[in-house]
Structures are given as structure tokens and as C-alpha cells.
């Protein structure tokens with residue numbers, strides 16, 4: 452049996468401001484840093500001693516990982532970064548307030564943009580300053596491959612090759628593995644691991660900064676999964692994420 456831990460970054464500045472974030476490289480808030488440290492403490496108390504960590508190229512996930520590893524006295528382990536673990540690209544919604552967008556376009560449209568499997572948000576236009584083409588983080592992404600907007604299906608398709616080629620073999624080799632990523636890149640992984648339908652994934656929300664443990668069999672099929680921490684607080688945090696798309 453293997454254990455894999457998934458951790459969404461702590462609260463970011465744009466989580467706090469309730470803005471669509473995607474590939475925008477925003478900082479953690481003080482609360483987000485506290486969540487990251489607490490996640491590290493919970494993992495330490497639960498006895499985790501990671502050999503390797505995977506994360507995105509976005510600082511809210513990277514800083515969460517550093518803070519959690521510091522609590523675990525594990526800053527020295529191998530850390531691999533990939534844009535394939537980035538948040539889903541939110542296209543032209545990036546920067547907009549979610550509640551204001553719901554007031555303007557309707558809550559049903561915002562639910563479709565936020566949670567449906569195959570409805571992409573409106574794409575970024577050529578020349579939009581929010582397109583990070585040319586950023587050194589994305590040197591291995593050809594301009595033609597650079598996402599302008601992604602639905603969750605697109606995120607699954609760009610993430611799964613990294614899972615199959617890099618992360619899964621590491622877990623099978625017996626390395627204790629931590630993935631620190633984003634709400635929707637982790638939803639992509641959970642959809643795959645739990646074989647959730649395109650309908651079931653709509654209702655899945657992942658809270659910031661709470662470790663999610665997966666127990667996997669020899670074929671890396673989940674036998675159990677659970678969050679670490681207080682059940683009522685976790686339920687409240689999950690409901691809070693779902694509510695972000697309501698009109699104010």
C-alpha cells in the first residue's frame with residue numbers, strides 16, 4: 452500500500468479578494484502562510500516523512516511547499532516543478548471578481564465556467580498582457596502550446612502525461628510523495644484517481660491548505676482517502692470554496 456498526499460496551496464491574495472486566478476502568479480496571504488505551516492505540522496504529527504515533492508511553477512504553491520517542508524524538517528528533499536501542475540488556466544476571467552462575474556453573467560454560467568468538465572472560460576486574446584508567454588517558467592512550452600483558457604478536461608489532458616511518466620513511477624518505486632498544487636489541477640488528479648464521472652466532478656471542491664491523503668494499492672488505485680484535521684472545519688472550508696461563485 453502506498454500513501455500519496457495532495458495539498459492545495461494556502462489562501463492566496465486573490466483567493467481573499469475572490470478573483471479568478473488561474474496562471475496569475477499571486478502571493479500567499481498571511482493566513483495562507485499559516486495554513487501551509489499548519490498543514491506541515493499535521494503531516495508531521497501523522498508521521499509523514501516525504502522523500503520527494505512535486506509542485507507547479509506558481510509561487511503560491513511553491514511557498515506553501517517550502518513552509519510545510521520546514522515544519523517537517525524536510526527542506527532538503529528533491530522537489531520537482533512543472534507547469535503541468537499549474538492551476539487550470541482561467542483565460543479572460545483571470546483577475547475578475549467571482550461574485551461580480553456571477554452578478555453580471557448569472558450564477559449558472561459561473562458554475563459552468565468554474566466546475567463543469569468541458570466548458571472553457573473565454574480565452575485570452577493575442578497580445579493580452581495576462582499571457583505569460585516569454586516568462587522563463589514556461590521555456591519548455593512552445594508559444595503554440597501555451598493555453599489561452601482551459602476547461603478541466605484540458606487540465607486533465609496536460610497533467611496526466613506528467614502523472615504517468617513521472618509521478619506514478621516514483622510512487623511505485625516506494626518514494627513517499629507529496630504533491631502541492633492548485634484547486635483545479637488537484638481536481639484533475641482526483642477525477643482520474645477516483646474515476647469520477649464528468650457530472651460528479653462538478654460537486655468536488657478542494658479547500659486551501661488541508662492535506663488530503665490517498666491510500667493506493669499496488670496498481671495505484673485508491674483504497675481510501677481522507678483529509679487531515681477537524682471534520683467540521685474541513686466541511687466548512689469546502690462549502691466556502693463552492694460559495695465563491697455566488698452573486699454578492
Ligand SMILES: O=C(O)[C@@H](CO)OP(=O)(O)O
Nearest residue numbers: 470471472473538565634
Ligand atoms: O481562481 C482560480 O484559479 C481557482 C482557484 O482559486 O478558482 P475556482 O475555485 O473558482 O476554480
